[in-house]
Each structure stands twice: as structure tokens, then as C-alpha cells.
Amino acid sequence: xxxxxxxxxxxxxxxxxxxxxxxxxxxxxxxxxxxxxxxxxxxxxxxxxxxxxxxxxxxxxxxxxxxxxxxxxxxxxxxxxxxxxxxxxxxxxxxxxxxxxxxxxxxxxxxxxxxxxxxxxxxxxxxxxxxxxxxxxxxxxxxxxxxxxxxxxxxxxxxxxxxxxxxxxxxxxxxxxxxxxxxxxxxxxxxxxxxxxxxxxxxxxxxxxxxxxxxxxxxxxxxxxxxxxxxxxxxxxxxxxxxxxxxxxxxxxxxxxxxxxxxxxxxxxxxxxxxxxxxxxxxxxxxxxxxxxxxxxxxxxxxxxxxxxxxxxxxxxxxxxxxxxxxxxxxxxxxxxxxxxxxxxxxxxxxxxxxxxxxxxxxxxxxxxxxxxxxxxxxxxxxxxxxxxxxxxxxxxxxxxxxxxxxxxxxxxxxxxxxxxxxxxxxxxxxxxxxx
Amino acid sequence: xxxxxxxxxxxxxxxxxxxxxxxxxxxxxxxxxxxxxxxxxxxxxxxxxxxxxxxxxxxxxxxxxxxxxxxxxxxxxxxxxxxxxxxxxxxxxxxxxxxxxxxxxxxxxxxxxxxxxxxxxxxxxxxxxxxxxxxxxxxxxxxxxxxxxxxxxxxxxxxxxxxxxxxxxxxxxxxxxxxxxxxxxxxxxxxxxxxxxxxxxxxxxxxxxxxxxxxxxxxxxxxxxxxxxxxxxxxxxxxxxxxxxxxxxxxxxxxxxxxxxxxxxxxxxxxxxxxxxxxxxxxxxxxxxxxxxxxxxxxxxxxxxxxxxxxxxxxxxxxxxxxxxxxxxxxxxxxxxxxxxxxxxxxxxxxxxxxxxxxxxxxxxxxxxxxxxxxxxxxxxxxxxxxxxxxxxxxxxxxxxxxxxxxxxxxx
Numbered sequence: 001x002x003x004x005x006x007x008x009x010x011x012x013x014x015x016x017x018x019x020x021x022x023x024x025x026x027x028x029x030x031x032x033x034x035x036x037x038x039x040x041x042x043x044x045x046x047x048x049x050x051x052x053x054x055x056x057x058x059x060x061x062x063x064x065x066x067x068x069x070x071x072x073x074x075x076x077x078x079x080x081x082x083x084x085x086x087x088x089x090x091x092x093x094x095x096x097x098x099x100x101x102x103x104x105x106x107x108x109x110x111x112x113x114x115x116x117x118x119x120x121x122x123x124x125x126x127x128x129x130x131x132x133x134x135x136x137x138x139x140x141x142x143x144x145x146x147x148x149x150x151x152x153x154x155x156x157x158x159x160x161x162x163x164x165x166x167x168x169x170x171x172x173x174x175x176x177x178x179x180x181x182x183x184x185x186x187x188x189x190x191x192x193x194x195x196x197x198x199x200x201x202x203x204x205x206x207x208x209x210x211x212x213x214x215x216x217x218x219x220x221x222x223x224x225x226x227x228x229x230x231x232x233x234x235x236x237x238x239x240x241x242x243x244x245x246x247x248x249x250x251x252x253x254x255x256x257x258x259x260x261x262x263x264x265x266x267x268x269x270x271x272x273x274x275x276x277x278x279x280x281x282x283x284x285x286x287x288x289x290x291x292x293x294x295x296x297x298x299x300x301x302x303x304x305x306x307x308x309x310x311x312x313x314x315x316x317x318x319x320x321x322x323x324x325x326x327x328x329x330x331x332x333x334x335x336x337x338x339x340x341x342x343x344x345x346x347x348x349x350x351x352x353x354x355x356x357x358x359x360x361x362x363x364x365x366x367x368x369x370x371x372x373x374x375x376x377x378x379x380x381x382x383x384x385x386x387x388x389x390x391x392x393x394x395x396x397x398x399x400x401x402x403x404x405x406x407x408x409x410x411x412x413x414x415x416x417x418x419x420x421x422x423x424x425x426x427x428x429x430x431x432x433x434x435x436x
Numbered sequence: 437x438x439x440x441x442x443x444x445x446x447x448x449x450x451x452x453x454x455x456x457x458x459x460x461x462x463x464x465x466x467x468x469x470x471x472x473x474x475x476x477x478x479x480x481x482x483x484x485x486x487x488x489x490x491x492x493x494x495x496x497x498x499x500x501x502x503x504x505x506x507x508x509x510x511x512x513x514x515x516x517x518x519x520x521x522x523x524x525x526x527x528x529x530x531x532x533x534x535x536x537x538x539x540x541x542x543x544x545x546x547x548x549x550x551x552x553x554x555x556x557x558x559x560x561x562x563x564x565x566x567x568x569x570x571x572x573x574x575x576x577x578x579x580x581x582x583x584x585x586x587x588x589x590x591x592x593x594x595x596x597x598x599x600x601x602x603x604x605x606x607x608x609x610x611x612x613x614x615x616x617x618x619x620x621x622x623x624x625x626x627x628x629x630x631x632x633x634x635x636x637x638x639x640x641x642x643x644x645x646x647x648x649x650x651x652x653x654x655x656x657x658x659x660x661x662x663x664x665x666x667x668x669x670x671x672x673x674x675x676x677x678x679x680x681x682x683x684x685x686x687x688x689x690x691x692x693x694x695x696x697x698x699x700x701x702x703x704x705x706x707x708x709x710x711x712x713x714x715x716x717x718x719x720x721x722x723x724x725x726x727x728x729x730x731x732x733x734x735x736x737x738x739x740x741x742x743x744x745x746x747x748x749x750x751x752x753x754x755x756x757x758x759x760x761x762x763x764x765x766x767x768x769x770x771x772x773x774x775x776x777x778x779x780x781x782x783x784x785x786x787x788x789x790x791x792x793x794x795x796x797x798x799x800x801x802x803x804x805x806x807x808x809x810x811x812x813x814x815x816x817x818x819x820x821x822x823x824x825x826x827x828x829x830x831x832x833x834x835x836x837x838x839x840x841x842x843x844x845x846x847x848x
Contacts, residue, residue: 107699114538119550139471142472300528
């Protein structure tokens with residue numbers, strides 16, 4: 001649905017990525033197409049007793065090299081350092097630094113999945129609080145233990161801390177959104193930022209998301225949700241979206257941040273425009289356990305996103321699928337696409353990077369938005385990795401070999417997450433180039 | 437509107453007690469606080485969730501964490517109060533916007549989980565089941581609310597600590613204004629009366645340690661204030677597109693006319709020193725409402741009772757309202773409820789609406805020794821009947837998020 005102020009067009013002028021496949025859209029797309037995958041044994045902690053022992057980790061990221069503000073770095077948990085670095089890269093690419101913009105007109109929207117402070121901070125206190133029987137003595141804990149707990153646990157536990165660190169670094173004073181999510185948060189943050197600029201609450205927004213599933217809690221949780229595969233086959237081939245033998249994916253980590261900017265604002269300062277954000281919508285499948293209702297929600301949210309972008313199914317040239325590779329999830333997604341796009345769903349090349357990056361959680365939507373923009377710029381669509389036997393019940397044009405030389409103007413980015421939320425974003429090539 | 441708070445199991449009871457200047461702060465009973473630096477909080481006494489369970493939630497309800505129970509109860513009361521049957525609407529026209537946080541892990545759990553990790557080789561880890569799944573509000577809200585009330589539209593879960601409830605309402609307002617929903621269930625829920633939360637805030641020095649006088653502990657704008665008092669509760673407002681409300685003949689309590697949000701990005705836990713950033717949120721909210729500062733009569737302050745917030749907020753109100761500031765009635769209902777954190781902004785929004793409906797400003801209690809740095813009219817001790825055409829509600833968060841909502845008496 002168009003708002004009265006949607007004549008304010010929103011373009012992307014900065015991109016920052018920290019993903020298991022690398023940190024530039026071009027490099028990530030190449031590695032998605034040609035490999036190698038990022039799958040490897042989990043190194044971040046001893047996972048030998050878990051049913052999942054492989055993950056797509058961001059191996060090259062040395063936090064002390066990446067985040068210069070040591071004081072903030074000490075407080076960062078759960079991938080906040082990935083987000084901070086992505087924001088730095090996006091702002092640098094956009095040519096923005098504090099003093100170079102009106103901080104009241106610059107805001108931030110962040111998707112996150114925060115679970116609290118590092119439990120280790122309490123260990124020393126607990127050790128100092130044992131009674132004669134070795135058990136925790138509550139009074140002793142208060143009298144002797146508490147003083148050993150670093151006061152920073154409150155800051156670590158703040159769900160909005162990641163947003164603060166970035167806002168602090170760039171002295172942002174404007175509108176802001178901090179959105180909790182299981183998986184759609186990246187698209188929600190971009191959607192909220194899009195709306196903030198359209199509605200004239202800001203001229204420029206940093207938007208994106210971060211997550212890390214490479215910890216026991218996320219792995220255990222997503223074994224429970226069924227999103228992670230416990231298959232014992234060769235790890236590189238486990239994640240196979242839309243395949244008959246799909247069993248889920250592998251945990252991963254990462255972040256992506258975008259600089260979104262009102263088009264006139266970008267033009268005035270001569271910024272390089274990397275793409276356009278055209279429309280956004282979301283929906284929830286209710287009741288959440290009803291697959292048909294979830295497919296309905298997926299279809300509805302695609303239709304609403306197209307309407308928001310003022311564009312028809314015929315104008316969509318590529319679909320970036322969610323591809324969680326669960327039996328129900330892929331069925332729901334394919335069904336929803338089909339409901340929204342009709343027969344056109346069988347013509348539009350549909351792919352996903354998911355099986356190459358792994359399950360990047362909330363960060364996924366933001367990562368995939370940037371990769372989709374790269375596909376549009378290059379006119380190239382890499383195939384879905386590990387897709388060997390497409391499920392005949394999922395009638396989409398699933399990409400199995402790289403498509404090159406296409407003229408792709410608009411892409412549709414889809415996300416679905418536990419238990420039944422979904423979101424869709426329509427993105428396009430830079431406005432001038434698209435000839436409109 | 438619906439709410440559960442330290443002042444009552446319903447919004448009506450909460451409002452009655454607020455107007456009577458009652459305090460909901462007591463010695464903590466949810467855990468044994470003996471020897472703790474902070475032993476007081478605003479608990480919801482005698483809360484019985486079983487009254488709010490229906491067939492769609494019966495199976496999982498025993499696993500709902502307490503904040504989610506409080507939230508689902510407030511939502512049930514709000515739906516009833518609005519006279520709304522959500523199942524008569526298409527699911528894409530009803531959305532949810534809530535302020536919430538992941539359930540905090542208790543000390544005993546951390547201790548138990550640590551044993552798994554350290555006493556086995558290779559380390560073992562707890563099995564995550566349906567219960568832990570519901571700790572995530574982004575999951576729990578769908579299970580407890582969306583499924584039950586057919587909310588298939590916009591879904592925003594805002595987690596901005598002390599400002600979350602206000603920002604959730606702001607997001608809901610946007611979704612309705614943009615035509616993305618006809619009805620939004622919007623609010624917040626929280627229960628930080630837990631060992632780890634009390635400890636975390638106490639370590640920061642943010643909490644009042646007036647353990648011997650719980651009811652006098654939360655004293656916003658007083659010279660002797662020594663921190664805020666944690667509390668639990670929930671509030672949910674049914675926001676509705678005007679035409680939609682008219683068509684179904686709904687009772688309209690007030691109009692939400694404006695929202696503004698800004699960032700204080702210079703310190704993570706201290707209030708904006710000169711009040712500049714909170715003032716921006718107020719100014720933007722007024723501009724969004726197309727109201728002049730002089731058109732506001734009542735301010736429901738963030739008023740936490742910390743040294744830094746109350747002085748900062750006072751300066752911010754001066755900045756935003758200029759010469760009109762001394763004429764405002766400004767009260768902090770946290771003096772009675774304590775600080776509901778992720779639910780605070782939602783409860784205070786509901787209270788602000790009731791202040792407009794009943795033309796009465798609730799009081800700031802415990803204000804016996806005004807701080808000279810806090811020089812506004814804080815409606816001390818007793819509620820004040822007065823004409824209120826328009827009012828604002830402020831929330832400012834740890835983490836720097838500032839948000840203001842503007843409400844107005846509804847008129848054709």
C-alpha cells in the first residue's frame with residue numbers, strides 16, 4: 001500500500017558485509033557460484049556432544065583488527081562486532097563520516113536476536129559463593145560473590161546495545177528501530193528504514209542485522225525447531241533447499257548493513273547509487289502450526305510488497321528465496337510464491353545463497369538483499385547449491401546453472417522464520433540506470 | 437485497553453489506585469531477597485493466568501514465561517474492552533506491535549548449565565525444548581497472541597529497554613497510518629523482578645536501595661531520589677483506524693496523534709546531559725501531531741527517580757516547550773508503579789489516555805523534597821482534575837532510544 005509520501009525514493013549508497021563467504025558482494029557472489037563453501041567443523045566452542053558439529057563460521061574476522069573502539073569491543077556479544085564492522089564499511093563506502101551529515105536526519109534500524117550477557121561473568125562469583133557442601137549459598141553469593149561480577153553485564157544484556165554502539169560511533173541522533181526476530185529481522189530493519197525515509201522521518205538510515213547461531217543455545221534451539229539438519233552425511237552437501245531429500249541447514253553467523261538514502265539527498269551529494277529499495281511487506285501465518293495458513297501469509301506478503309513497490313509480477317526478474325530446506329518451510333514458501341505470482345512463478349529464475357552461507361539467522365535478509373542487488377548489477381544468477389533432485393511439488397523455476405547476461409531490473413527477496421513470520425522486499429537497480 | 441500492574445490486576449484498578457496516590461512497591465516475594473542490596477520491587481500480586489487461557493493456548497500456556505503471561509492477559513482484556521471480535525476481520529488487517537525482551541536466565545539455571553559444560557568431556561549442553569523456545573518473545577507472542585487473535589498483519593517486536601512500549605506503539609501508529617492494518621494490538625510486557633535483572637541493575641547503581649521504605653522508594657524529581665524501582669506488568673492498547681472504529685461503532689477513548697523518536701548516542705546508560713536528545717523526540721512528536729507546544733496540558737514523564745534522568749528530562753521539557761513548560765502538569769506515575777521497563781511506555785500511554793478521558797492528571801507521589809534542578813509542576817501527592825485536551829507520554833531508554841507519543845481528546 002502506498003503512503004502519500006512514497007514519492008520519496010530510497011536508494012542504497014553503502015554496503016557492509018561480514019559473511020562466512022567473505023565481505024564484498026562481488027566476492028561473495030563469486031564464491032557462492034564457484035565455491036568453496038564455508039562449511040567446516042565448529043571451532044568457536046567444543047561442540048562434540050551436539051547433534052550438529054559443522055557450521056559456516058566467519059573465520060577471517062579478528063575482532064581486535066576489525067573494531068578499533070576497544071572500549072566498545074569489550075562489551076560486544078552475539079555478533080555485535082560483525083554488525084559494527086559492517087556499519088563501518090557501509091558508511092565508508094557511502095563516503096559518510098560524522099560531521100558530514102545532519103545527525104538529526106540520520107537514523108538506524110537494526111534486526112537482532114539477543115539472548116543476554118555472557119554467563120561466564122557469573123562463574124567467578126558463583127565459585128566464591130559455595131557452602132561447605134559445595135552448593136551455591138545464596139547469602140554468600142550476595143555477600144561475597146556479587147562484587148566479582150563486572151557491572152558491564154547490564155550493558156551486555158541490553159538488546160539495543162548493538163544499535164547504540166553504531167549510533168555512538170556515527171553520532172546519530174535520528175529515528176531508530178531495534179527489532180527482535182528469529183529470522184526476518186534483516187528485512188524488517190530494511191523495511192522500517194525504507195518507511196522512515198519515505199515518511200520523511202529521516203534522509204539517511206543505516207539498516208541491517210546481525211546474528212550468530214554458532215553457540216550451543218542457538219544450535220540446540222534450532223535442532224528443536226527443525227531448521228538445523230542432524231544428518232550425518234558429507235557436511236558440504238547437507239543444506240539442499242527445495243530438494244526432495246532436504247533436511248535443514250547448518251548454523252552460521254554474520255551481519256550486513258546498508259546505507260539507505262533518499263534519492264535526491266544522494267544525488268545532491270554525488271553519492272554512488274548501488275540499487276533501490278522499492279517495496280516491503282510482512283505477514284504472520286495464523287495459526288502458526290497450519291501450513292496452509294502460513295503459505296497464505298507468504299503469498300499475501302509478496303502481493304503486498306509488490307503493491308508497495310507499485311510493480312507487477314511481470315516486472316520481477318529474479319527471486320531470492322529463503323530456502324531454509326525444511327520439508328514444510330520450502331513447501332510453504334513455494335506455495336506462497338505460486339499464490340502471489342501465479343503462472344509467472346514458473347518463469348522467474350529463483351535461487352538462494354542460503355545453502356552456501358548457512359543459516360545466518362536474523363542477518364540473512366540483509367545479506368541476501370545486498371547479494372540480490374549484486375545479481376541485478378551483474379545480470380547474473382548463481383544456482384542453488386546442492387539442489388540435485390528438485391521436489392516436483394514445488395513448481396518454481398529453481399536455478400540449477402548460472403544464468404548470465406540477463407537484464408534484471410527488479411528482484412524479490414523473501415524471508416520466512418520460525419514459527420510463522422515472513423517478509424518480502426522488492427529491490428531494483430539504481431533508478432537512473434533502470435531508465436525510470 | 438488492558439493492563440496488569442503493581443497497582444492492580446486490571447487497568448481500571450490500576451487507574452483507581454493511581455488516582456488515589458497508592459504505591460505498588462513492596463518487598464520482593466518472587467525470590468528470596470534476604471541480604472540483597474535491593475529487596476523491593478513492584479510485583480503484580482495474586483496474578484492468576486489460568487483465567488486468560490483459551491483452547492488455542494491451553495497446551496502451551498503452562499510453559500509461558502511470566503512476562504508473556506502478563507502480556508497475554510493484558511491483550512485479552514484490551515480485546516474485550518474494545519468489544520472486538522478479531523475473527524470477524526481478515527488476518528492481514530490485524531497486526532501486533534510489542535515491546536519485549538528475551539526472558540532472562542536465572543542464576544540457578546546458569547549454575548546448572550555450567551555443570552553440563554564444565555563437568556563433562558566433551559562438554560554437554562542442555563536440551564532446548566518448547567519452554568525455552570517460548571522465552572523468545574518473537575516466538576511467544578505468535579503462540580500466545582497472534583494465533584489466538586488472528587493477527588496475521590504487521591508484526592513488530594521492539595526491544596529498546598525502557599522505551600520499548602512507547603516505540604512499539606509508535607510502530608503500530610505508523611502501520612495504521614500507512615494503511616497496512618486496520619487494527620493493531622500494541623503495547624509491552626515485562627517482568628524484571630528476577631535475580632539476574634535486579635542484580636544487573638543494582639550493580640550499575642541504578643536502583644533505589646531504600647529497602648526499609650518500599651512505598652517511598654520511587655520518588656521522581658525529589659532531591660533525595662536514589663534510583664528507580666524495578667516492576668513487572670503489561671499493557672496493551674487496541675489502536676484502530678478511525679473509519680474502521682466508526683463502522684463497527686466502537687467506543688473511542690482518545691486519538692493517537694503523534695510519535696517521535698531520537699537517539700542519545702553519547703552515553704549508553706546516562707541520560708542526555710543537557711536534555712537535547714529527549715527534547716528532539718518531544719519536538720518531533722509534536723510536529724508529527726501538528727500541535728503547538730502550547731496545546732499540550734499534561735505530560736506523563738519518563739520520571740524514573742534516577743539522579744540523571746529526572747534532571748535531564750526536566751531540562752528536555754524546558755527545551756521542547758519553552759515558555760509553556762511551567763504551565764504543564766507533569767507527573768511520573770512510576771512513583772507508584774515502579775519501572776515496568778519494556779512495558780512502562782505502554783502502561784503510561786494507557787494512563788495518559790485515561791487522564792484525557794477523565795480530565796484528571798494522576799499525581800507524582802513521594803515528592804516531599806523537590807529538587808531545585810527539577811522546577812516543573814509535577815502534580816505532587818494528589819491527582820488534579822483539570823482540562824486536558826492533549827497530552828504526551830515520554831520514554832527514554834538505556835541504550836539511548838528516546839520516544840514520545842502524543843494523544844488528544846477525540847473530536848469529530
